[in-house]
Amino acid sequence: MTNNSSRTTNAIETEVLQTWHDNASAWTNAVRTYQIASRRLVTNQAIIDAVLNHQPRKVLDLGCGEGWLAGQLAAKGLLVTGIDAIAELTDAAQQRYGEKAEFITLPYDQVPTALARQKFDLIVCNFSLLGNESVAKLLQSLPPLLNEAGVMLIQTLHPDTAVKADEQSDGWRRETWQGIGKGFRGSAPWYYRTRTSWQTLFDNCHWQLRYCLEPKHPQTLQAASIIFCLESKPRQAI
Numbered sequence: 001m002t003n004n005s006s007r008t009t010n011a012i013e014t015e016v017l018q019t020w021h022d023n024a025s026a027w028t029n030a031v032r033t034y035q036i037a038s039r040r041l042v043t044n045q046a047i048i049d050a051v052l053n054h055q056p057r058k059v060l061d062l063g064c065g066e067g068w069l070a071g072q073l074a075a076k077g078l079l080v081t082g083i084d085a086i087a088e089l090t091d092a093a094q095q096r097y098g099e100k101a102e103f104i105t106l107p108y109d110q111v112p113t114a115l116a117r118q119k120f121d122l123i124v125c126n127f128s129l130l131g132n133e134s135v136a137k138l139l140q141s142l143p144p145l146l147n148e149a150g151v152m153l154i155q156t157l158h159p160d161t162a163v164k165a166d167e168q169s170d171g172w173r174r175e176t177w178q179g180i181g182k183g184f185r186g187s188a189p190w191y192y193r194t195r196t197s198w199q200t201l202f203d204n205c206h207w208q209l210r211y212c213l214e215p216k217h218p219q220t221l222q223a224a225s226i227i228f229c230l231e232s233k234p235r236q237a238i
C-alpha cells in the first residue's frame, strides 16, 4: 500500500468505484474461492456473529459486493437487501443468492432516496466504506432508514494494524491486491482513518458508538479488523 495525497479528492472518490468496476470479476473469484486468509479465518464469521447477535429481522447490506454476507444472513431466515454500485457484482449476487435475498445496483448517494419507504433493523457495511467525504455523506444520510432501536455495524481494517505504526495518519492509501488471487488490475484507493478519526466521523455524522469488537487473527494474535456498532443519536430540538 502506498500513500497517495496528490490526487484531488473528487477524482480519487470517483476512482474508488471505477476500480471495483474493473476488478469485479477478480474480486468475485477471490471471495468465492476463499483467497483472503483473514476473511476465511476470522472476519467473515465475526461479522455474521455480530449481525446475528442483534437478532434483526430486516437487514441492509451496504456495499454487498458479490453477495456472500447477504446470502449467509438470508440462509438464517433474515430478510436481506444488498446494495452495490457495481452491476457485475450485484448480478453475480443475484445469480447465486437471488432466491433468498434482494440485490439492487445503486451508488451510496442514491440509497436514501431509493429506499425512503423502507426501515431496517440493522445496516451492515463489511469492508465497504472506502472513501473520505463520500463516507461522511453516506453516514449522515442513513438514520432515516433505521428502525428506532436499529443499529449499524461497520467492519473495517483495524487502524492499528492496517498500516505501519509510522504511517498512521489520515489519508488515502492503495490496496495492491497482493496475495488474494489472480486477475486484478491497477490498485484500489481507500481512505485510512485513525481510531480517533473514526470516532470524530461518527460524532460529526450524529452516530453514537455503542461498542466495538476487535476480532483476533488466530495465528498472529493481532486484531484482524475492527467492528463498530453504532446507533443514531437523537437530533437536538432547536
Ligand SMILES: C[S@@+](CC[C@H](N)C(=O)[O-])C[C@H]1O[C@@H](n2cnc3c(N)ncnc32)[C@H](O)[C@@H]1O
Residues within 6 Å of the ligand: 016, 017, 020, 031, 062, 063, 064, 065, 066, 068, 069, 083, 084, 085, 086, 089, 106, 107, 108, 109, 125, 126, 127, 128, 129, 130, 134
Ligand atoms: C471490499 S468490497 C466488500 C464487498 C462485500 N461487503 C464483502 O464483504 O465481500 C467493497 C464494496 O463496496 C462497494 N462500494 C464502494 N463504494 C461504493 C459506493 N459509493 N456505492 C456503492 N457501492 C460501493 C464496492 O463496489 C465493493 O463491492
